[in-house]
Amino acid sequence: MDLRTYIVEDNATIRENLIGTLEELASIKALGWAETENEAKSWLAGNEGQWELTIVDLFLKQGSGLGVLEACRGRNPKQRVVVLSNYATADMRKRCLQLGADAVFDKSNEIDALVEYCIALCEAPRPGA
Template identity: 60%
Template structure:
């Protein structure tokens, strides 16, 4: 599974990428710190992605702005929010924007890893077996 990580803190972005690559089948294809760069990368037809992980507070723009930009995507692509700013209102807004899952950075990193691992299992199960 190819991921794109949108996180303004480079250390968090790199650590998250390393964790996901070590513990799941996720391979991070790219990442950025801001809405505009992420929007351009995700819209480029030469860049294939299966999951995008978005923080809400970015260097430029916002995660909500990016979510609005990538609202239309193929059904197999997943969009996940991973932020320190998660409450009932944020979860509701994310659901309205078609976000597949929302995780709080401070308490739900394991849940994010588990979510990605489950997606990996689903992808593996959908692959045809070779005789």
């Protein structure tokens, strides 16, 4: 069963490669994507129960991934939000976790860990399954 995933990433090349990689290796189904904080917040608010995973970059064309994290604070406990950023410093990881991120991955050297995370979510029992 595919993991219904929403992507918040403003770099088209990175976004397309990420979606292709995760669809192939980790059985995700990309529901859509946003390039700005406002687009992401609007989609997430309008599709509250439709997604299982949201992957968020911190630096966006408008706004910040931190605002997207804040908007996800009231999500269903079964929904996961992870950060994928080139700016995954110790301080930023701590801040993201404080804002409710379930995990933080560095784009430059933790893509394999993100794939493993997604695979583990796919393999976990889900309600109604």
